[in-house]
Amino acid sequence: MTEAPDGSPDELPVGPAAKRRRRGSVAGAAVATALVVGGAAVGGSAVVGDSDDTPVARQPDDAIAVDLPTSDRKAGDGGFRALLHGTLAIDENDCVYLANDDAERVYAIWPSGYTATADSADLHLFDAEGAEVARDGDMVQVRGGYGPARSAHPCLPTSAEIAHIQSEVEVTAPKPESRPDPAAGPGDPAVWHVADAAGLTASTTTLTADVQRLGCNSGVTGRVLSPVVEYSPTQVVVTFEVEADPDGGDCPGNRAVPYDVELAEPLGDRALVDGQCRPGEAAATTSHCSSGGLRWEAASGE
Structure with a gap:
């Protein structure tokens, strides 16, 4: 009620x-x-x-x-x-x-x-x-x-x-249409890790990311929004947000939510990077980004 x-x-x-x-x-x-x-x-x-x-x-x-x-x-x-x-x-x-x-x-x-x-x-x-x-x-x-x-x-x-x-x-x-209208405002930042990094290869075009809300929300990550994927000769950068929750909550670690990412191009020998870890982004100075946001890189000689 x-x-x-x-x-x-x-x-x-x-x-x-x-x-x-x-x-x-x-x-x-x-x-x-x-x-x-x-x-x-x-x-x-x-x-x-x-x-x-x-x-x-x-x-x-x-x-x-x-x-x-x-x-x-x-x-x-x-x-x-x-x-x-x-x-x-x-x-x-x-x-x-x-x-x-x-x-x-x-x-x-x-x-x-x-x-x-x-x-x-x-x-x-x-x-x-x-x-x-x-x-x-x-x-x-x-x-x-x-x-x-x-x-x-x-x-x-x-x-x-x-x-x-x-x-x-x-x-x-x-x-697919679950991402809110941009006019309604952005989502909240989220970090991610590859669920099975050992299974990635240069030919990979699909991967599962375990997505976690960055801010405090009483353990709840919430709805994962469609990521932004950027491609360059050296990197594939994937940036996640989750549906905004203005109320926030307590600060236990938020539960990771799996999300399947479809890439428009194979990974090749490019590094796979979390976009929220780039300088100036929300997670850049957190422990989630201790490796600079690197989530995968091709083995030498691959």
């Missing part, structure tokens, strides 16, 4: 968005496909729905609350660690699902305290602290298992197993 400017309660309405109309339960109307690697199964979680005391992030004026199925377990409480991944989406009944690689819909029970809203532009998924963790169109990665739900929910099919998400949600690839 949020507070209106005059102090009166201002609950987000639960109902169809302007472009969406609820047409009943998905039970029996859609087939959920297990989105599990490793075959983990769970015995079923009680569906408890939204929590009244969950912090609510700032919402657009036209946001509505989505009826998100949640369990009585917090993220990290579960013992099932099978890797699940898919693209976050919302269906014609305002039900959240993950689309797997075959574009099949996988419905899920989310961790306790998770909530979702929809507005005229996006679906927004929030964690138990009220921080936005993903939007529709984002490729996300979670851990958990699959099995039946112990109680009914209008967004869970009754004839198929559903995913039981038991970890925090991580965005592995944001939807």
